[in-house]
Structures are given as C-alpha cells and as structure tokens.
Amino acid sequence: MRLSDYDYQLPEELIAQEPLVNRDQSRLMVVHKDNHNFEHKHFKDIINYLQPGDVLVLNDTKVIPARIFGTRIATGAKIEVLLLRQLTNNRWETLVKPGKKARVGDILDFGQGQMQGKILDHTDVGGRIIEFSFREPFVQVLERIGTMPLPPYIKKPLADQQRYQTVYARQEGSAAAPTAGLHFTPELLAEIRSRGVITVNVLLHVGLGTFRPVQVEDITQHHMHEEYYEVTPEAAEKINTARERGGRIIAVGTTSVRCLETSANQAGQVLAGSGLTDIFIYPGYRFKVVEGLITNFHLPKSTLLMLVSALAGREKILAAYQEAVRQRYRFFSFGDAMLII
Template identity: 60%
Template sequence: MKVKDFYFDLPKELIAQHPVEKRDESRLMVVNKTSKEIEHKHFKNIIEYLNPGDCLVLNDTRVLPARLLGVREGTGGKMEFLLLRRIDINQWETLVKPGKKAVIGSRFIFGNGELKAKVISFSDGGSRIVEFEYDGIFEEVLDRLGEMPLPPYITEKLKDKERYQTVFSKEVGSAAAPTAGLHFTNDLLEQIKAKGIAIAFVTLHVGLGTFRPVKAEVVEEHEMHSEHYMLSAQAANTINKAKENGGRVIAVGTTSNRTLESIADENARVCEKSGWTDIFIYPGYKFKIVDALITNFHLPESTLIMLVSAFAGQDLVMGAYDTAVKEKYRFFSFGDAMFLY
C-alpha cells in the first residue's frame, strides 16, 4: 500500500490558525459507513447521533506547556527548549534550538532566573538530557513560564492556553492535545449524560511523533512512535457494560481509538491496564471494539488519515476529505470534526 494514496490537495487557507469562539460551534461532517451518506452539521448536533446505552470514550490527557524560551548563561543567546519526556524528578529529555549551542555542561536561564537548566548528556535523535534548577513545584514554575507546544502548521500565537486543552483534561503529560475532544463543552457533556450515554476516560499521552511525516513510500514500512496509556478498572467496566448491553463504543479521537484497540481482546473486552503502545492502524486492520469514531480532519499522508481510512474505508474517507475541501471545512488541530459510524 502506497503512502501517496492518502494524499489530497489542501489549500493553506483551510488550516485553522485559531479555535472557533465556542467549542461546540465548530462544524461536524457526519459520515455513514453503510449508506455512504454525508451530512453537514455543527458539533453540538453530535448528541442527535448518540443513542442511550452507547459509551463515549474520551482521552483525559492534559498538555504540558512544554515550550520554554530562554537565554544561554554568559552569552545571552536566545534558546528554545521543548520538553519531551520526564526522566527523573528534575531531569527531562528535551529538544533544543539551536542545538549546536547546547553542549554538555552549558547552562540556560528562563524568566528572571526563576528556572535554570544544565545540559548533562546527549540522547537519541539529537535531543538533550537536561537538569532543571528551581524553587518550589516544577509544574507551577512551568505553568508560569512555559508556552503550549502548538503544531508547526499553527503560526498564530494562542491567546488563551486553555483553548489547547479539553474541558475534561486531567492527567498532565501530553506534548499535543487530543484534538477531537476540544469540541466538547461541559454543557454538552451534561446533555449527553442526561440522554443515557455513558462516558469513560482513557489516558494516552500524545507524543510529538504524531506530527512527524511518514517518510516511507510504502505504508507497511513506517515505524510508529510509542505513547503511554492508562485505563482504569472503573472505565473498563463502563466500556464492557455498554458493549455487553448492545451499546456502541464511540472513540473520541484517534488517541482513544488506539488505546482501546491496544487493550481490547478478541471478545471486544477491555481491562484495567497501563503501558506503551506503538499500534499502527491502516486499511486492512480489523477493529476489535470501536464502533464509531469522532475525529478532526488530518494531514495528507499521515498515520491519522490512514487510521480513519481503516475504520470507514479508504475510498469513502478520501472522498469525504475532497468534500471537506470543497465545503471549506477547517482542518487540523483547531479545525472542524467528523463523526463516522
């Protein structure tokens, strides 16, 4: 299977640079896998397509304000740090720009000296292991000094950091938001519960690998990045109960989808579990538990559009994307959504 088969022409002006004023006022394309019918709605209309007894599965990860702007001690040269992974209480794996200035032993200052860092070693792929110095609680310092690590295709500055968080975000650790969840408001979630739809939370910490382009020409040759997930016993019970009673399991986002499919057994049951997943879902994959999917519009030739194509059929999905371009839907992280069922 060729990667180029997942290409579509996307005008630059359709890449959303900022979120809509109200989360659930974004547009929603509804795609019926069986009838092939496509409807055009707004996200608040999603409740019309959810049935009592269904289970909505949301990813409650919270994005770390992981982008730090500082200067090199002694020279004052500007530096940018991007936190990738916590190694120890004060040690992180980071990407540093410009990297040639971040030699072992070099020191950096952020804010008014409230946070300092020292490079202690190199890591794979050119990243650096750094040790931070600060007073107080690191997360609180980071919340004051850090910026959201917005995807590279968003060039405008985000005015409100919370708009790159879901309203149900809880578990800090992501390098990027689970963007399908950005459309939900607390009011909408309450309406969904009142209709008799169960809600369960999984956690999958989204890594920067989600933005890395697929460099292989053949889909099967692509190596997927690993991401950490968690599913509680309570959430597993909620999901299993819905499935046993004939309800649908509806994954909100590709992250929830990947988590569920990583955990589910051949009997469409899940259990309490945590670990790392590098599951790569592309056409030909047989879904074990997910019955419907809410997702945003993804990059051409990305692993995400491959996952959606696996779920609803490549021809139908690529046709839906062509329709989205013609109808001027907004794409990517701050863009509109689709519901496939």
C-alpha cells in the same frame, strides 16, 4: 502501502487559525461506514447520532506549557526546548532547537535563573534527555516561563490559552491537545449523559508519536514514538459492560483510539493498565473494540489520516476530505469535526 496514497490538496486558507467563539458550533461531517453518504451538520447535532448505552471515550490528558525558551550558559546562545515525555520527576525527553548546538553536558538557563537544565543524552529521534533543577514545583515554574505548544501551521497568537484544552482535561502531561475533544462543552456533555450515553475517561499523553511526520514511502516501515497511556479498572469495567449489553464504543479522538486498542485483548475486552504504547494503526488493522470515532480533519500524509482510513476505508476518507474542501470546512487543530459511525 505508499505514503503518497495519503496525500490530498488543501488550500491554505482552510487551515483554521483560531477556535470559534462557541466550541460546539463547529461544523460536523458524518461519515457512515456502511454507505457512501456524507451528512453536513453542526457539532451540537452529534447528540442525534448517539444511542442510549453507547460509550463516549474521552482522553482527559491536559496540555502543559511545554515550549520553553532559554540560553546556553556557556555561550549565551538562545535555545528552544519542547517537552515531550516525563521520564522521572525531573528528567524529560525533549526536542531542542537549534539541535546541532545542543550538546551533551551543556547547562541551560530558563526564566533568568528560575530553572536550569543539563543535557544528558541524545534520543533515537534526534531529541535530547534533559535533567531539570528548580526551587519551586515544576508545574508552577512552567506556568510562568512556558508557552502553549501550538502547532506550527497556526500563525495567530491564541488569546485564551484554555481554548487549547478540552473542558474535561485533568491529568497534566501532553505536548499537544487531543483536538477532537475541543468541540465539547460541559452543557453538551451533560445533555449527552442525560440521554443515557455513558462517558468514560482514559489517558494518553500526546507526544511525538501523535504528530511526528512519516518520512518513509513504505508506511509499514514507520515506527511510532512511545507515548504514556492509562486505563483505570473503573473505565475498563464500564466499557466492557456496555459492549456486552450491545452499546457501541465511540472514541473521541485518535489518541483515545490508540489507548483503547493498546489495552484491548483479541476478544475485544479492555484491560486495565498503564505503560507506553507505540501502536501504529493503518489500513488492514482489525479493530478490537472501537466502533465509532469523533475526530478532526488531519494533515496530509499523517499517521492520523492513516488511522481514520483504517476505520472507514482510505477511498471513502479521501473522498470525504475532498468534499470537506469543496464545502469549505475548517481543517486541523481548531477546525471542524468528523463523526465516523
């Protein structure tokens, strides 16, 4: 399977630069796995495609202000650090710019003395392991000195930082938002539940694995970066019970898919647990538990585009993307949504 098979042409003006005023007013393309019809709706209409007994699986990770700017104490040179994954209480896996000047042993200063970091080691993806020291709780310091790590294709500053969080975000630790969930409002979720649809929270902290570009032409040679996931016993029980009763498992976002498929056994039972996952889902993968997906429109040649192609078929997904371009849908993190059922 070739990387070039997952390319498509996207006019730059279709890359959404800011969220809509109302979360649930985004457009919604409905893609049916059993036919080639595409329906064009608004996100609030999603309620008409959900049935009593279905399960919506939400990733309740919360984005932290993961981008911090500092200086190398020895030289005063400026440096930028992106927090990817917490290893211990004060050690993090990070990406550093400029990377060539970030040497093991360097001491970094952030927020004019509010926090320091020592570079301990390199990682296998060109990052750095940094040990931080701080006088106040780490999250409090980050709130003051960090910024929301918006993707590089978003050029416009975000006026309201909470618009890069889902309304159900709870557990801090992500370097990026699970953007499919950005379309939900508390009112829409309440209405969905009132119709007998079950909502279940799982956790996958979004890190480098989700947005790292594929750099090999043979996609089977791509290795995903590990990300932390967690499924509680309560969540596993709700999902398994619903499946036994004939309910569909519909994941909200590709991160929820990866969490569920990691935790499921070959019989399709979701097992409670936590750990690191590097699961890479691309066409040919046999889904064990996920039957439907709510997702955004993804970057060309990305692992996310490969995942949705595995669920609905590459040709159908690329045709849907061509249709979305013709219909002037908004793409990527703050863009419109797709429902695959």
